[in-house]
Amino acid sequence: MAEARKRRRDAVANKERILTAAQEAFRTQGLSVDMRAVAASAGVGVGTLYRHFPTRDDLLQAITGADLTDLAATRLPAQGSAIEALREFFTGTLNQVVGNKAVIDLLAAGAPSDAELERCLEHLRTVGREALERSATDHTLAPDVTADDLAYQLLGLVRIAQLIPEHEPDMIDHHVTLALRGLAT
Template sequence: MESVTVRADARSNRDQILAAALIAFREKGIDVPMKEIADLAGVGVGTLYRHFPDRDAVLTAIAHPYLADLAARAATARAEEPTAWTALARFLHECAQARLGALAAALEPTLHTCIRNNPELTEIRAAVVDHLTAMTDAAHAEGTLRTDVGTADIANLMTVQIYARAGENTAEATRRVVDLILDGLRTAPG
């Protein structure tokens, strides 16, 4: 029974470290001290290094759930929305509301290189690209997305950063800016 508790504690510590690393990287950038991540996670530095021998190991461990979340959001939008356009719009709204741009800015190009070079991440990365391509192609086919907008453009828009002015509701400002972007992507009514 004790080994089950130890494994559960180790899993909990690992999960806490990854959650703290995501927050720290998003808010302070890739060079945040590892001790700060450990403190934020509520674990000792030794515990952090037992799970992750270096910063690259933390980045690799973050990349999989990050990509899995993107794939899940895209798949859900595709499954639940009545058109490719509404799926694409929903997905881009969710990406902006989740502040993916802030995380990408803090982690790039290190995370991008890590994702591209890590064979463990190839499958989940491909799933994200497949969903984006399917949404883009379907929106083109239904005539709702401008033909000069491709999958790479949509991928770039996933990480748009939106800043709200002091006193402005961040969620509302984000929604408005994404709506403006979507208006620019949509085909002109014919």
């Protein structure tokens, strides 16, 4: 019985080391991380990694799920015009993800492949609808802009953030301004 408890304690410790190593690797290197490198960084064999996370997607979900959930919880600011609220929302969202290359890669990759990402995209559409409702009063968005347009603009900005060198953080504000200029009346 004590031997089984010790093994379970070792297994829990191994899993935690794998998650820590994977989180660092995916955040800094994006989706191109080699699973063998994650295992080595965690100090475990690749078999141990796959025993805890049978697929790469399982490991990715374990380390990005909370980030995508956090993104899906962000709201359009209550104050300001539609265009200014979108500026704050876009800039805040981009600054939230810019340090996590895995999340940027997931959002920039195209079609969603799991429920978390789909929920995040649906949330962006909801934020877009809220902005359009506000713009019905303040007329700061062009009349042909749709909620999908706003969601896709943010995803396009995520792709741009993926390309911005780390030493140029002001470029996010610049590209948000350019995108919003195209959406404004």
